[in-house]
Amino acid sequence: MALLHVERIGGLAGFGGAGAHVRSLGQLDLDTLSAEEQRAVENLFQSKGKSKATPIRDGFSYRISRTTSGRTETIEASESTVPKSLTQCVKDELV
Amino acid sequence: MLKRFANDKKLSAEQRKSFADASKFEKEWRQQRLARAEYIRAAQSILPTALAAVGPAAPPPAIVVDDCAHGNTLPGTPLPNPGTSADATAKRAFIETKAVAKFYATVFGRNSVNNAGMKLLSSIHYSVNYNNAFWNGNQMTYGDGDGSIFIDFTKANDVIGHELTHGVTQYSAQLAYANQAGGLNESISDVFGSMFRQWDANQSVTQADWLIGKDIMGPGAIARGFTCLRDMADPAATHCLAPQPTKFSQYHDGMDPHYSSGIPNLAFYQAAMAIGGKSWLKAGQIWYQALTGFPPSPNLKMSAFAKRTRTLAGSLFPAEPAVKAAVNAAWTAVGL
Numbered sequence: 001m002a003l004l005h006v007e008r009i010g011g012l013a014g015f016g017g018a019g020a021h022v023r024s025l026g027q028l029d030l031d032t033l034s035a036e037e038q039r040a041v042e043n044l045f046q047s048k049g050k051s052k053a054t055p056i057r058d059g060f061s062y063r064i065s066r067t068t069s070g071r072t073e074t075i076e077a078s079e080s081t082v083p084k085s086l087t088q089c090v091k092d093e094l095v
Numbered sequence: 096m097l098k099r100f101a102n103d104k105k106l107s108a109e110q111r112k113s114f115a116d117a118s119k120f121e122k123e124w125r126q127q128r129l130a131r132a133e134y135i136r137a138a139q140s141i142l143p144t145a146l147a148a149v150g151p152a153a154p155p156p157a158i159v160v161d162d163c164a165h166g167n168t169l170p171g172t173p174l175p176n177p178g179t180s181a182d183a184t185a186k187r188a189f190i191e192t193k194a195v196a197k198f199y200a201t202v203f204g205r206n207s208v209n210n211a212g213m214k215l216l217s218s219i220h221y222s223v224n225y226n227n228a229f230w231n232g233n234q235m236t237y238g239d240g241d242g243s244i245f246i247d248f249t250k251a252n253d254v255i256g257h258e259l260t261h262g263v264t265q266y267s268a269q270l271a272y273a274n275q276a277g278g279l280n281e282s283i284s285d286v287f288g289s290m291f292r293q294w295d296a297n298q299s300v301t302q303a304d305w306l307i308g309k310d311i312m313g314p315g316a317i318a319r320g321f322t323c324l325r326d327m328a329d330p331a332a333t334h335c336l337a338p339q340p341t342k343f344s345q346y347h348d349g350m351d352p353h354y355s356s357g358i359p360n361l362a363f364y365q366a367a368m369a370i371g372g373k374s375w376l377k378a379g380q381i382w383y384q385a386l387t388g389f390p391p392s393p394n395l396k397m398s399a400f401a402k403r404t405r406t407l408a409g410s411l412f413p414a415e416p417a418v419k420a421a422v423n424a425a426w427t428a429v430g431l
Contacts, residue, residue, distance in 0.1 A: 009351075010351060010353070011226070011227040011229070012227055012228050012229065012248075012254065012257070012308070012324065012353070013226070013227070013245075013308070013324050013336055013337055013353070014324075014337040014351050014353035014354055015226075017337055017351040017353060017354045018350070018351070018354055019337065019338045019339075019354070020336065020337040020338075020354075021319070021321060021336050021337065022226075022244060022316075022336055022337070053271070053272075054232070055230075055231065055232025055233075055265060056229060056230070056231050056232060057229060057230045057258075057261040057265075057272060057280070057284070058227065058228060058229040058230060058257075058258065058261070059227075059229045059231070060227060060229075084167075092224075092226050092241060092244055093244075094244060094315060094316060094319055094321075
């Protein structure tokens with residue numbers, strides 16, 4: 001089982017930022033994703049989540065971590081590039 | 096005079112009715128005439144760029160509202176008459192967007208976000224329980240909130256002003272969205288969002304609440320004592336959902352722009368308060384020219400922006416040295 005840890009960050013309210021009292025966390029098993037979404041996740045990690053600068057302002061990003069072969073990788077990707085299963089696995093909460 | 100004619104029995108009933116109707120609008124008309132004269136006088140005494148375009152040639156922007164119906168596909172389905180819609184969110188998005196366009200046209204002589212009448216498209220009811228609003232480079236998008244932390248994002252007119260101002264920045268200074276330029280980008284949206292809210296309510300700087308997002312806070316957040324996203328007057332306050340730094344010495348690269356924006360937000364607040372009166376008449380004019388009156392500068396540093404405003408305060412208001420002193424003191428207070 002490969003567990004993905006997902007955090008929604010940014011947005012107008014600055015989710016997950018330093019000192020912020022709002023955050024959004026979730027996790028899901030990579031194996032439960034469709035083959036297409038698994039490929040999309042793999043592509044995100046291969047590209048390190050990097051995409052060309054977008055004009056989106058106040059958009060959410062997602063910090064995604066996975067541990068493979070004892071090594072943890074973390075990437076950040078903008079909402080439009082993240083598979084729906086991941087964007088829907090997080091829950092917004094006050095801290 | 097109008098009331099006297101309205102009661103003059105020598106005139107026909109139709110004529111008296113015309114004068115009576117006109118008298119009802121006289122007060123508002125006089126207020127608008129005075130305000131317009133004030134803006135034009137300020138514009139004529141001021142600068143080069145956008146203010147030279149008072150009375151813009153292009154027609155005003157079309158205001159369009161699309162309904163995402165809780166889907167994630169933009170822009171959604173166009174609503175035929177959003178201004179009279181039974182959907183309060185649609186009606187609000189239309190009315191407030193139109194008001195922001197009027198604010199930029201009246202106060203700064205700017206015709207839409209691109210100063211060329213660009214259509215202003217808002218998509219509402221985006222996604223499900225979506226706790227955000229954003230500008231995607233072409234349009235605004237508003238979520239309904241989850242009903243606990245946040246409510247409908249169209250309910251805060253400063254939020255609508257904030258998102259539209261991202262469009263203004265995109266078509267002017269073209270500030271990047273990281274590091275110091277990112278913090279400036281976010282601050283500009285907070286500054287003009289709050290300024291729009293004040294203009295809309297005809298508030299002086301002492302009457303304004305200087306809060307960002309006060310009207311989208313949900314019951315769960317309010318119960319925890321969070322009354323806003325950010326407070327321009329006190330960025331580090333505990334009632335902010337996302338408290339911010341107040342000194343440039345706290346800044347480092349890599350900060351979320353919504354965090355580092357606290358520094359220039361506080362500078363604007365302090366400048367506007369020291370100048371007094373209505374924020375959009377002096378401090379706002381200085382900030383607007385610093386944003387739009389220079390070539391695009393994507394990687395602008397906060398100190399460079401501060402320098403622009405210090406210079407502009409002197410050139411825009413040469414007979415009022417207190418204005419330049421206020422701007423200088425405000426930036427100095429935050430360490431810039």
